Amino acid sequence: MSPAVPTHPRRRLRRLAAATVAALTLVAATACSSAVDELKNTSGERQEGGTLRVGALQDIIPARIFTNSSDGTDLLISSVYDSLIDYPLDKLEPKPSLATSWELSQDGTQLSLQLRDDVKFHSGRPFTSKDVEFSIKTWADPVWTVQLQRTAAAITGFDTSDEHAITLTFAHPLSNIFDLLDMLPIIDSESIDQLREGKAFVGTGPFEFESWSPGAKLTFQRNDDYWRGKPSLDGIDVSVIPDPQAQVSQLRAHQLDVILGASYRDFETLGKDDSFHVNKWEGAESQVYVGTNVTNPALSDVRVRQAIASALDRTRVVDEVLRGAGVPISLPWPGYSPAYDEKANATYDYDLDKAKALVDEAKADGVMIPKLPLTYPSEAPIYGSIAQIVQADLAKIGIEVELDPQENAQVVQQLIGAKFPGLWILRHAYAHYTPSTLAVSAYPFNADHNASLYVNPDYKAAAEKVWKQKAGEVDPADYTALNEQLLEGSFLLEIAIILPQNATSARVHDLGETKRGEPVLYDTYLTK
Amino acid sequence: MLDLHSTEAVLEIEHLAISFSQPRPAVEDVSVTLHRGEILALVGESGSGKSMTARAVLGLLPPGAKATGSIRYDDEEILGLPEAELNRIRGRRIAMVFQEPQTALNPVRTIGWQLREALRAHGTPSRKAATERAIELLRAVEIPEPERRLAAYPHQLSGGQKQRVVLALALANEPEVLLADEPTTALDVTVQAEILRLLDRIRERTGTAIVLITHNMGVVAEIADRVVVLQAGNVVEEGETRALFADPGEPYTQTLLASVLRLPELDEPVVEARRAQAASQLDHRSVPAVEFRGVHVRYGSSRRGRAFPAIADVSLAVAPGEVVGLVGESGSGKTTLGRLAAGLVPLADGQVLLRGEDVLAAPRSERRHLRRGLAFVHQDPEASLDPRYAVGASIREPLDIHRVGTPAERDARVAELLEAVQLPASYADRRPRELSGGQRQRIALARALALEPALLVADEPTSALDVSVQARVLELFRELQERMGFACLFISHDLAVVHQVADRVAVLRAGQLVEVGPVGSVFSRPAADYPRRLLDAVPVPDPARRGRRVKELAS
Amino acid sequence: MTRYLFSRLGSALLVTVLASIGIFALIRLVPGDPVSVLAGPDATPASRAAIRAELGLDRPFWSQYVHWLGDLVRLDLGPSYKLGGDVGSLIADGALNTVVLTLFALVLASAGAVAASTAAVVGDKRWLDSLLSALNTAAVAVPTFATALVLVLVFAVRFPVLPAGGTPPGGFLAHPDIAFQYLLLPGLALALPAWAALTRFLTEALHTELRQPYVTTARALGIPRRRIVLTQALRNALPSSITVLGIQFGTLLGGAILVEAVFAWPGLGRLVEQGISSRDYPVVQVLLLLSVVVFVLTQLATDVIHAWLDPRVRLDSRVKGASR
């Protein structure tokens, strides 16, 4: 009634609406600092410093930090820690790192190493021979479940009287001692408890650990006092992104500079795009294989196993699944391995006729081949694809296969307990190191007790023989013997070597890789 | 009083027709003129189009309805005005009051808010001014402590008070015309009387013309100046109230008036006509069909000590073949007592004897047998039959439950029962929704009688029906009762209905038995005060007696 | 009201306790030994025994359960077996991300639903109804992961205007505008089905309210339709909508698993998936219990809000409470 009254409800509503619109506009306006307007074109000019944004598939697990169990861990180890020696990617020749020189005793049971005297931990404490002893003993402790634990435990004596030199004594000659020293990071004894809790990772490496939010993020900053000279990057931000698809999207959206875990096909596609680089790292290989339980009545006949080996279309797997980032193999060894034998490696080339003949022969002898279960981890798509190719291949030679995808946890449990009912598909590693490392450490190969339940005194003898020889002086004939045993037994049917890959945007340069399969960011720089 | 209204027309409805997509139009041809300051009654049964006519005035027809003709307010055509124009008239010039005060108010807003909102709709008074006016309005509709009531929510008020608030809302912007659509139908008689008096006083005070839409001839006789009788969308007859009641011209009006049940005059000599003879034949010494012995019923969880008594210490017996009417206002416990007899509510204390046997003390199998002698007819014809079954199946159900006879025999019995309730046997295949309310109530009755019960509990069986239908159903009931001789607890709020069918009547109030006695004597010379007040409040369908009653009520 | 609250709280607590026993037992029945997973393929029996003892898995079931309860009460959840870090902080971080995302989606969905349904009801236009109904059905009929992927492809890869995923680098509070951009796509993908459900329900509820006699009363008083919808019908439709909102909150949490996967959003969904597949008992137990607690609390909250919004419940019980 009186026009002076201000609170007409409709007007009040309008005012509220107007305020909301204004607020939203404000948000939009302040959003000029867009989350994605990173540089989309590179000028090619080198940029000083800068933070590298990395996408990793899996997070670190502090209690399992020495097990190569995730790409996040790999990045942490190579960035924060140094090892005593380094293998170059393509050879098994130790190169100096924290150790400047070394000498192996005649009988191969003693190793003396000279250590650098200008190295400090991130905590400021100088690096000494005691730290080497501590690191090796840590690895020998079963709690850390290090895969080379047996090798580390075989080191029985430590002479640390000189701060900058150490002499190690072995229980027996260790042909793979340098493998151990390449893999073993030198850790700080004072902060071991914090390491276990994930609160501190103290090493001597090019980057210092800064923070970790589990399941999400890891950050590192540059170590200005690094003994090789300070790295070019200011720091590293690692985002944990378990979905490969999402990693690629974020790389394409310029939210990430480096991705470690895209799918093979994505790497292939990215490789064709000039805005990205895709790296295939030869020298840090792993192997995908078909395992057989030799106690399964059908698989106990070696002819059936050999038939399966001949029926595997390895080239197709490499071409269509691995998109060329692999090599078809019959034996695990890569080309530079001392055990590599080109002719033996071609033993089981794709030959359906031969395979069919073998199966028919076995069947004629009364071997019943029922539907065989083929177990594989359901999480990674590569296993599923390979399994389906294997299934199709085996169908052609009259072996029916039932796919049995299981969770990784259960697959691993069956691997350990040797409980696979028939066939399985998994990966193994270590063939790119000294062959004995594979033969005595890798679970599927362990001559004493393996997942295939394959027991053969000849095989066992051949494996032991290559292990207990002096490093670097193993008789090549012994490797030939081992290869013969592997091919003859055919309990583990190799499919292909897999090359690790990663992709970067075009502004990332000089990304490296260790033989352990870890990205090396020391030399890496960005361009504008 | 009559000089208050002039012959000047304030609202003129001419040749109004309203149609839906249905074949039959809701309103066919209605012309009504309302004069300033008069109370005009629009009378008719359901489907007569009386409510639609009123709604059409304010443009409140349901979606899909088309109205043609003319509605003029103050010589301005208002039919078909756009919504915004109508909003200027609604509430300000013409206001409307609806039947259900329970739902006519917004349950989540306070009374004060709703009154202020009504005031705001026509001008924007300050909150303070609006509050003052709201208090004034509440005072005008005679609500005590209006200042405190502003903060109350509708559910905190009684039904009568709610209807007063609805009236206050309608009167907020001083309209010249008030359309009151069955404003008292949902209320107890005593409250109804108060609201009617209030309407009359408002008219006297403000000169507002009132259109009273009702089916209740008693209400019409009580306050209307003129009456318009509608049937099936047409005006049947129109006239001054007294003249129309005294000498209805059209057969329909005659039927309507004849269907109205009348109560005897208070303090007149007791006329125990047919009832008395029937009652004398009853054998009161035999075992009663049902007997309540000091029964108590409590609602709410007694475990947590929050129970309130619905029935307190009631003792009552119904002889075989006797019809006992249970009357009382809402909350009196009459329905609860009926449900108790039917075993539908738990007994807190006391005993219920069916044919002399304590139901609850009886063993399970015996209880089932006792139940066979029981039947229940519900108030709501909509819900009393399972919509999924043909009515024949519903009638058969009691026979099926007790596996009486062969299926063929049961079907024969269904036909027999349909015949008994005067419906063709072919109706057995119909679904409840294909029947009218009265037909459904007949079916419910047939089902109740399927097992030839010794006791029928009828809970307001006719309250949802139109007067003429009600009359026919009551007649049927009476007939069946006489023929089959079942005892009956007949629950009703309508004293005239009870007077019509019952031998004895029990008056309940707040869970307690106030008076029991033969219908004739209780209705003519009630011993207690409460039945007298109840009877007083019933509007008498006779305008000639209006003056006397108003005087009585005023005293 | 207080009495009502207490009785609801009691049953909520009972459900939670029963659920905790059920979950604890269930998790131990899941095939696959966490020790094997942790120790890896090359572990010796000695190292496996060491891990088993370290994790307390060598103790009997009830002892483990009681220990766990004690830890829960002290909010000291111990270290995670596999994922690393303290279970408490692991879940707290994940929960923060999930809750922010879910709440954002909830706000988007409910604000959008209120806007859309009131617009449709007030406008009362056929074309608007049809448009909304079509949008609505589309939002329900396209799977969440498909919407999410399309959003990424369009707004992050093809036209890179919004982030493709991940959480804002500096946290949610450092730069609210950046955080908003990060939240927009996953929030939208998550909100769409909930928006559709809420809009449908609210529109229906508003239409139902508009058929109520009190609306006729208001219309007969000359109050405009828009004002009736906004001040009366909406207010009456709210309590039941709150219940639907509560149900939608649960659905959102479920959908968050998918959306988190697509948008690389480090939340609880990812934790659940990883936790179960790696047999990380401590994490999974708490997560499952958490989802029960969230569900129970949501129900409790909706009941309480429902009661509080409805004066018939609110005042009635207060009167009863006072009379005692």
Added chain:
Amino acid sequence: MTDIAVAEPLVPVPVGPVPDDPAPVRRPGLLHALVHGRGLVGLVLVGAVVLLGVLGPLLAPYGPTEQVAGANLLGPGPGHWLGTDELNRDIWSRTLYGIRADLVVVFAAVPVGAVLGVLLGLVTSWWSVTDVIAQRAFDLLLAFPALILGILLTAFLGPGLLTVGVVIVALEIPVFGRLVRTAVRTVREMPFVEASQVVGAGPAWVLRKHVLPNSLEPLTVQLAVSMSVAVFVEGAMSFLGLGVRPPHPSLGSLIKDGVRLLHDAPTFAVGPLTVVVALVLGLLLISQSLSEARRA
């Protein structure tokens, strides 16, 4: 009463005029809603998908797992209408067979869950003690978001179509249990139930004769909704790798594969996604039209 002037026939009335007011019109049934407007569109969509699934083996040019040599990730073309996948299989054929997998889940698991839920709900909700227990149990089941339940159950059963089915059954039991409980609560208060209880009907009679028939309509609506949810659950579980076992296709696993290869073969996901949307849309439209018809 004798003075009532209205003539009312006292003998059985022949067909035609009956006592009291005019007979109301018959309400169009639920079936009517299905063959008109929205319901018809829904029925056609669902029908088309079902037809494709049923006729799948006849229409598919290749086997569902047949690997066509050299046909690696081809785009849509005359030989392969929807292209081929990364294992050289014809996507059109796989989609047809994938529909069958989903149909099994939708038309077997949902009804099983519905029947179990309805029975449990019916039996438990009559007595307050069992009612409380059942409702708490339903609460508990509902407390887990569908996917968490799926992940958990997969941990026990391993991935596979059966697991998806079990998850859907587990999801639907509480949904239908609660729905029926509401129906029981409402219907048992109805006057017609009271009327039969008064004459001696027991719980079994009332549940069977009144509650169940009267809750069929809301159950039908819920069934359609649940079926659409089931399609989603299958899709989401397959998306997370918990669905059908390879090499067998389901719509969800096809979408998952397609989504993985979205950059290389953007058309891959289109076919299966269209089918899923059509199926869900169809079911939703059916449920909408049914519930509208119910309310009318």
